[in-house]
Amino acid sequence: MNLKNIRVVYNKERMDMLRDRRTVFNMLLFPLIMFPIISIGFNRMENMFREKAKKEAAQIMVLGAAHAPELDARLRASGKFEILPLAADFKQQISDKKLRAAVEFSPGFEQALHAAGGVSPTLTLYFYRTELRSELAVRGLEELIGKYRTEIVQGRVVSQGMSAASLTPVITKEQNVASAEKVSGVRMGAIIPYFIIIFCLMGALHPAMDLTAGEKERGTLETILASAVSRGELVMGKFLLVLTTSLITAVISLISYSATLKFAPSAAARGVSGAAKDMTIHFSLQAVLMVFVMVLPLAVLFAATLVAISLMARSYKEAQSYTGPIMLAAIVPAIASILPGIELNPALALIPVLNVSLVSKELLSGSLPWASIAVVFISTSFYAAIALAIAVLQFQREEVLFRA
């Protein structure tokens, strides 16, 4: 193999690529606009609706209000609820989302509360499980009722000569000991590796198909095979170009994502973590660089696999139908890292794609598990080498190159 020849092939392919408007779009524009749209657009919208749903007074119905005049007055005064007149079909109305929830007081509710040592009265909350607004309304009701209950109990205890404080013997204090970097790491660390992996794959997809099946389609493959460049050099040149576009796409997506976080941190962070809490994002440059080191062999694996597979196709369109399933096969393990509670262990460190996304999650949360990093890096490099060997082998086989 001759480095100069590889470079010639590489330069030729690069020139070819950049002439194509579609490549430029896929490589540069698409990852650039993706993040702002997804993270700001969708998440802000979701939050807007969630907040709106929270603020809106929920329509509720109070059954047996006469049995609990005080609690009924509190419900009316709270401003959180819009109390509708009684109707017999309240259950149906809740099911139809016309009514969010209903409270029912048993006969003589407050009377029983104030009569010392009587039976405990009952209240029932009716709601629609899984329906957001109904669940929110019930939560609001429970909060108000809980406060009322505490007051009643305190009043009873105090009247018997005990102090109100004696009802809470132990106060639990929660103390977070993880650094800010680690806290944002577990929140954002899950989603960032996923995006980098997907973009790595998407960046490699089009050039891999165009450089192999596309060349067959245009009838230029024979010409290039007849040139003085050897098969091995040809594959390496093509492969390196695919790798370059894959990495460029990944880098651009990362930059776009960081910029989104920087300029609209609250929207993006809220969307990803699901928490409305005010939070700052802390990522060290070192962690991000380490993630790139881990992604490098993965990009090699993707590029080589895609080149080997799309070489089998006779046309660009046929190549698309072969690479489609590959996309799916890569997305599933990449998503898996988002699942809460899945952590890196020696067995998982050997599963391609999943291992990189899990180790990146660790890296972004500020830990440096060197042993796992080494296992993941070496195993991915090993898979990448196999894929590259297969790609070179494919190029030696006439029945693959000239499939009829």
Place this chain on the structure above:
Amino acid sequence: MAARNIGIVFRKELMDMLRDRRTIVSSILVPILTFPLLMLGFGVLATIVVRKATKESPTVMILGESNAPALAKLLREDKQFEVVPPANDYVQRINDKKLRAVVEFPAGFEDNIRSKPNEPQTLTIYHYEGEFRSQNVLNNLEESVEKYNATVVASRVAAAKMPAAVLSAFDSKKENVASAEKVTGNILGMILPYFVIILCLTGAMYPAMDSTAGEKERGTIETILASPVGRTDLVIGKFLLVLTFSIVTTALSVLSFSGSVLVGAEMLSRVTKSFVLALSAKSAAVVFLMIVPLAAVFSALLLAISLIARSYREAQTYVGPLIFIVILPGMASMLPGIELNNRLALVPILNVSLVAKDIFAGQYHWNQIGLIFASTCVYAALALYVAVRQFNREEVLFRS
């Protein structure tokens, strides 16, 4: 316009399509296989994760154990936690996820509880904020402390010669009044409309590009234009083919999805027992009815757009962004708290997504269903009109 001519164009395009292996793969095999494979993959992964999480009990450290022998004993006997001996580097170990949480009792904790009933005692739980397992342990520890609290309060009340019922004041019950169909339909209705809409679009994409830009690329468009078939017949024939593919792809995916969900629900019901899946044939039929005009909008729009391109690949470039335009309103069904009203019923795509959500949840607003059907039909007619016009413009057909 002649129905016979349209039929001829349709049959010609259909034959063309079915000869292509990619069509079979992308519009039949992929939709059938996608959902079962995704389900299987996630199912297997989720089982592994859950099994592992339940098998290993999280590690907890107790500091100042001698200050609270009774509560510490309660924690040690709890099989949920694995209590490790105290060490000084606990903060580091929590950060490294080797230790999930630490409970610290101050000096004289239980003595003070016994001797000073009017002074609440404070214990501290150190944890890793946001980390899934650490949060779980924190919640479980707080629950245990709550239980301990309750026993202490009960004994204090008993010591003051009060009945235990004083503390509960009243019973409160929560009752779900929605039927099982509505409960699961509410969840299914969030995901399913989105998938159906996206599939509808992707199903139409390939045939639309192939029968316009593809024909240009193959140089066959001149031949077909020279035939006695009118332009309008040609467009409608092509349009009907694209529509057929879009609907077939969507129907197949929904069938395959329902199949895998049914099997998945079987498995789930063994675990959770309460999971009842209820997708009625009526809701599926009504949603299908809503989807047909939407598929027509997509088909006509894709035809009009890809006709501008000179080659199949150029067409892909133009059509690609369309996916993003469709995804956002399509996702509306996933947004919590957004509900259909008469104004939203006129917004294309969004309206179908929202009404499908309600239909899956067993709710039929017939006037809105009618409104959405009618408005989507109007949009479809408009898109089809644009497509016909495009086919009449030589500068679009023979762009150089």
